[in-house]
Amino acid sequence: MPMELLVTLVLALPIAGFGLTALVGRRLGTRAWIVAVPAIVVTWAIAMVVVWTALSGGFGTDGLHFTLYQWVPAGDFTIEANFAVDNLTAVLLIVVTTVGMLVHVYSIGYMAHDPGRWRFFAYLNLFMFSMLLLVLAGNFMLLFAAWELVGLCSYLLIGFWYPRPSAAIAAKKAFLANRVGDVGFALGIFAVWTTVGTLNFTDAFERLSEGLAGGQIEAWAITGIALLLFCGAVGKSAQFPLHVWLPDAMEGPTPVSALIHAATMVNAGVYFVARANPLFSLSPEAMFVVAAIGIFTAILAASIALTQNDIKRVLAYSTLSQLGYMFASLGVGAYVAAIFHMTAQGFTKGLLFLGSGSVIHGVHEEQDMNRMGGLWRRMPITHATMLVGSLSMAGIPPLAAFFSKDEILGEAFKNGFLWVWLVGIVVAALTAFYMFRLMGKTFYGPSHVDPAVEPHVRESPRSMTVPLILLAIPAALLGLVLGLPFGAGLIGQWLEPIFEEAQLNLGLHHEPVQILGVDGVLILVSVAVATAGLAVAIRLFGFHWPLRGDDTEAQPERVAALTARAPRLYRASFRKWWFDELNDLLFVRLGGRVAHFIWWFDRAIVDGTVNGIGDVVQGAGRDLRRIQTGRVQNYALGIAIALIVMAGGFLIVTAR
């Protein structure tokens, strides 16, 4: 019983924190965090006990299942409030509670001067509850409840700084995109229920696969259900074509971006597809769609990230791109790699967002990277931690994201999805490039900070830097701990049993990793590509070599100068010239054009369509309201005509 109690506490503490903060928070003034933050710290501690028990095999292979109470006792339609803790849940719990706790602590400093901080902490606690509910839910209905709640919290937090009109619009857009996805998700859940008559994950997946094997359920029905459910994941995890909300969601406070829009909520879609692996693996078509949408989002978002100047937007597109990776990974059957990447990405992106928040805080709420630069001296801790995060994102060994990304690419290649691998490699190069473009523009080179602000730039308070340092540790070491030895790391040991059935359905069998064979080559290729992207970015945008203690200067002027004097004279520096010129051509001119086109397409067509749906609906409502003329006789005539139509209809229908 104690374990059940602990899991219940994990849910109860955040919601209690929300209730208390919402009720009395306003009277707490600057100490609005006094309830909310300790609640999450304790939650974290309890969650760690649960996680430890789960991962050390305390719950067996099937995990811990328990029912809190019977939620809906309605005969056929009976739903229990039941929770499940298995190794997949445990991994998610680590990310959610750890990043959540650090973001809470970080927010103490970040929101210290905001008059609405009590609301902020209340929402944040509510979000933690919803997210934990989402992870722990043992059936579709409970998951759906959590799914809607995290969407609501996200909506409230994006619109937190409502005096900015852009924030209100962004909140609305996030809600709209999520609603579109949720329609499919809800229909999918209803379809599951009518097909198998249960909403419990375990039972439903079992009956679906039995039904397919026994011939009671058609293959297209399975594909249909999987795709409907996937709609929800597309909305929540911001995949093409519903990705438009995530970049705009950066209007919310930075801790929110870090927690909700990078590390936890956006992963909900990935988590769900992984949770539903027995279902998805039954339908090769659905798997293909997942892979295609994932990898397309990955390349689309990466190409857009190249040219953005808002620091948070670059990170947002990067998040999109990495989520795309995860879906691609799920689609090719590399479930473990997807969850591994999600974990690595959760910590790394959380770190990068909090770091960017620290930078934005430091330069007085400036987000344009063209008005930053040279900050590494002023903000050493922020710089160092973000460097770790960027290297990890770029896929440089031995940092966390290197292992996970490498595993995704390797599995895609080996499972026969060559196209996924090819696109993935390009994305890897782009990722390294834009991450170091971001680092260069922010931290290196001459300062472009507003001269009025410049003297006041200093490192953020400890409540902000300590979480950065704490997040940098997993971002650096997680891969080594979980991913080594290749193909047989801890993460694989934890998660493989969960995906066993899916692997069987897909006909994939686990081969030992040949470090001196194909795997080694793949690793080398991906590292080489990443290094190349990183090197180009360093050339163009500068770097500070910490060990050598000297700088690589940012290049724009030098490139311009070099190309102005006939560049042929500098054949001696051919290599350099070639790089610069090609980079100029590829990334600044051609790449810029392409990226600009993609950006335009994204804004005008995709985004326009999403907004257009809302406009059409509103327009229809506006036209329809005109029938309400205010004149009783018009109403009466309307009723009389409806009566005649109804009478005619009844006569025709009954006379057939």
Add this chain to the structure above:
Amino acid sequence: MTLPQTVPFLGWSWNDLLFLVLATALLGTALMVVLGRNIIRSGLWMIACFATLAGVYALLGTPLVAAAQVLVYIGAISVLILFAIMLTQTKGGPAALVFHHQAWAAAIAAVVLGTLLALVVTSTEWPLAGEYAATSVRAIAQLLFSDYVLPFEIVGVLLLAAVIGGVFLAKRDEPRDEPHGERPE
């Protein structure tokens, strides 16, 4: 002298003739009610219409209903309506503006509805319909106090509710400036 069994020349029964006369009068007076330009005249035509209908009820062998028709509709409702007409007569209002400009649409709708209903009711085989028979008052009285005792009581409640609310709405009163009792803070 005795009347012939049937109407001379036409061969109808006297009852049929009576029915035709009453039916024509009923529809005619009803049309005068809805078409009349002067609302007071409409009210008076309505009384005539109700009286004709009482005749139809008598023809149907339900003298009690006919009597109630006269008492309730002519004696109470019509008087009430005429009274309200007097109260709300707009002085010097343009008398021509009797009909709404959708009157043509209304006419079409009414004709369609009337035709539809008339065709349907006449073409329907009413499965239980038998021979015509008059209703005895005694039977009605018995039913009213046995099977229909609940509806009978509820009608009383309905009238009470209508009176309580109607009096409140129709009475002219000044707003109460100071509510009695203490104000909640």
Add this chain to the structure above:
Amino acid sequence: MSQSLDSYLALSALLFAVGTFGFLARRNAIAMLMSIELMLNAVNLAIVAFGAFVPSLRGDASVIALVVMAVAAAEATVGLAIVIAIYRNRRTPLVDEYTQMRE
């Protein structure tokens, strides 16, 4: 003719239609109320006619008709009270001028 259910029902249907026309076409609230009374009378006629021709409804129909009359009286009371109340505010009984609320 007077011995046939159909003729009474047809008469009732036509009276109902006349009432409907009045309700749809008249502008005066009281004229509309009168039209509703015509419609209720039409229904009553149908009920009484059924009573005269359907043996199992013989007494019932009369009772129902009486009840409907009482309901009509209550309805008229309420309606006229409302008409008088709105006439105090608007100084007109013409319903199509009551269009402060629309759309």
Add this chain to the structure above:
Amino acid sequence: MTVAELLAIAPLVFVIGLAIALVVVDMIRPHDDRLIGIVAVVGLVVGLEVVLLANGDGTGVFGGAYVRDRLTFFLDLVFLAIALLTILFAPDYLRPRGLPMAEFAATLLFAISGAMLIGGARDLLVLFLGLELLVLPGYMLAGYAKRDGLSTEGAIKYFLLGSFSSAIFLFGLAFTWGYTGSTRVADVAVALQGVTGPGLSAGLAIGLALLTSGVAFKIAAVPFHYWTPDAYQGSPTPVTGYLSVGPKVAAFALILRLFVEALAPLKADWVDAIVILAAITMTLGNLVALTQDNIKRMLAYSSIAHTGYMLVGLAAFAGAPAGSPAAQAGLEGLLFYAAAYTFMNLGAFAVVTALQGRTGVTSQIATFAGLGRRAPLAGVLMTLFLLSLTGIPPTAGFFAKAYVILAAVQAGGWVSVLAVVAVLNAAAAAFYYLRVVVWMYMREAPDDAQPLTDSWPMKAGLAAAALGTVLFGLVPGVIIPTAQAAAQALLP
């Protein structure tokens, strides 16, 4: 009158007696609104107790004209809750406007007694009388602020169209009587056995059309809904709250007794009409609600949309084979929806009422600006009610929608398409409900914003409404068995 008969109608008699008692109290102590309020509230609480005690075994009384079964029990509880909440919310609105409490409470209780009569009626004439007893006081309540032009305008529109539809409905009843030769629900159902199917008698078909049109008006289904926005906007706000739930739930009770009991043998003939009505009602209600700037008008259109969702439950019953679980689930969903809707919608109107406690506050959505800051508790409660109306889990509204939609999916055929329409509509509806949330939390209050009233009755009522909304969502088990029993009582 036998003891069994008295016991069966005891709650009804009690409520009518309470209404008369209020008038008498007002004569003895004129204008003592507080006393009236106390008597009414205490009386209604006792009334709830009477309902619990009089819980009968389902045998018909008055020759089968009235029955106290599990459905009557369920509906009586809902109607008394509606009355209680409305009376708790009303004083804050009536008092500053100088409107007397006694006539209000008495008229409301007469209407409620009409609703309770419908709930237990198994006789077509009694159903009609109950309906009239329900709506006539309703017209008067709509015009209760008789010096207010909008209130009387709404009242006369409601009255004229309502009487028109009553006449249509009565004509339909007349055809049913003529065809079946009886007014008793049980006899009608027996008489109609075996007459369904192709070649249904034209008289019966037109009777069905008239009856459907009549009840569609009372539940405010499109295209019979025209009265709703005007009557809701014009009425005094507590009355609007009442009108949005009381007559609607009662009209659904009428549908249960008339269509589900008496006309069940013909359900294959009327299911198509219900499916179409449900689809266009949901869609039009939600679409037009999106464009409204007046909160009462917006909630009026939203209530039209909710009618559509409830009709989905009815369609599930009618579309599913007789005796199948889906048929019962549809009715259960309808009943659960009615109960959930009562609490969440009355709660939302209560917050509007509290906002308008001072005279001169309009019903524009803009009056909600900054409410989250001005009155955090009211803001949180309003958010709760709106989320429930949207159908966000785990509130009562979520289950209500899930219940009817799942029943519709289970029913199969055309009715399943309704499930998709309902899900799409629920998605669209979020926008106008959340617009109010945006006004409350994302706009600054104007400087001259009036404070909210917070009398004890208002607080108690809000607490009760919030409790219902949360409880039916978190622990729907508190009401589902009662709803199930009520649905079973309807099915043979």
